[in-house]
Amino acid sequence: MSKLKKNDKVKVISGNNKGKEGKILKIYRDKDRVIVEGVNIIKRHTRPNQKNPQGGISQKEAPVHISNVMLIDPKAGEPSRLGMQIIEDESGKKKRMRYGKKSGEIIIS
16 A cells, blocks of 8 residues: 555656656556656557547656655655654544655645
8 A cells, every 4th residue: 555646746766767756647556556747758659540640659658666656755855755643633633644754744735
């Protein structure tokens, strides 16, 4: 079970795209994969069709395994592991919140 969410800023920590940063566009929880903006770009050769009468080569992001990306801590600006904290708000309700283990700051997304 991953603690990452859509629109989180992550850094790729292993693989061909190591060191690249981007925003999570989509998460496939059943396959443990994420699509990160500008990372793992593939080229697809397409024939001319109704949608694209010209045809040609299109580029898009391919999924990366979720274990190969790490959340960037907003305060530290570096990749950090995530933890969960139970916090009580003013009304007395308890909420589970994510926090960056590097800075200890709660991540609001």
